[in-house]
């Protein structure tokens with residue numbers, strides 16, 4: 001049993017000041033009160049709910065920043081050329097490499113205030129494309145990385161069957177492939193079994209994209225979904241994908257989904273960048289979620305999601321770091337907002353009927369849908385009976401120190417950076433403090449060794 005006293009704790013209704021949170025030995029919140037308990041740790045900080053990272057491909061962290069040599073006078077560098085670089089990397093990674101890269105990445109996430117991650121995982125098989133004897137070998141390496149770093153993991157084993165609409169998988173995709181729905185079911189079952197050994201892991205379901213899985217299998221997987229289990233899918237990220245889908249199905253991707261499956265609030269449509277109004281309205285009407293990854297979408301030149309219109313219909317959205325070109329939730333929220341401001345010439349992106357407090361609304365909206373992306377149903381930031389997960393902002397920073405609580409969330413979201421974070425608490429324990437994960441030295445050692453062996457960055 002321990003307790004922390006904060007200068008402020010953010011609730012869905014605003015700040016509580018000088019508040020003490022007590023937790024039991026498992027890190028579950030037992031009490032939230034204004035009175036300080038005798039042995040309470042006094043924290044010079046403001047606690048926000050931990051950020052939810054709703055979309056990650058851990059191995060891509062190893063190539064962050066390496067696809068930026070753009071030469072003039074040659075074929076345009078775009079998403080598809082970036083993908084070739086990514087495939088080449090995917091072919092080289094061993095289970096040990098995977099664990100080392102994911103551990104480094106998840107430590108970075110925790111340092112940056114993420115307490116949960118949904119891993120969109122499709123690097124399933126060995127380098128020759130043969131399944132490991134433990135079908136969930138690579139998934140288990142992600143679970144180990146999550147355990148080392150303390151982050152809550154929702155592992156989403158991805159169903160990846162084909163190379164494109166109606167075309168077979170290519171040689172470079174051989175590590176991703178489940179040939180049919182039954183093979184995918186086996187993979188999910190193996191992942192669920194292994195996950196019982198890891199206290200921080202849940203299992204979701206996912207389809208890589210409409211181009212990567214056939215119609216019958218998509219229908220089957222949609223019915224296989226259990227209550228509260230999240231279902232993730234990449235959709236409408238690239239214009240070429242829309243054209244290919246129109247050619248193959250005679251419909252746009254989200255239009256096809258709306259007509260074919262029971263799209264509901266378990267579904268998390270990743271990117272959903274290019275939507276017509278019918279699709280945009282359909283997602284909102286069915287209460288499905290979109291997962292926006294502004295730094296990756298910007299980096300890949302995807303386009304800008306129609307967030308302002310989506311929000312007018314109370315659409316649900318979360319954020320993800322996807323390719324990990326950035327691992328900073330403040331940057332994701334700002335990029336998301338500024339993209340809308342730049343095209344609308346207005347500044348009120350995150351405004352709701354009840355509140356014009358942008359930073360607060362952004363935190364609340366991303367958190368609520370982010371929790372669902374993890375397969376977690378609680379909708380209260382800090383609740384007795386739930387794990388205590390928080391990112392704590394340093395109250396001694398000059399800007400924060402001079403700010404009254406009314407402007408605090410906006411100051412944090414619009415000016416915040418990694419060093420604004422005093423630390424991150426997961427399951428009631430500090431996991432990172434003053435920008436450093438508590439297990440960082442060990443994690444960095446393994447990561448450096450892996451990067452030397454892979455030799456992609458050095």
Ligand SMILES: [Zn+2]
Nearest residue numbers: 057120234322
């Ligand atoms: Zn992705």
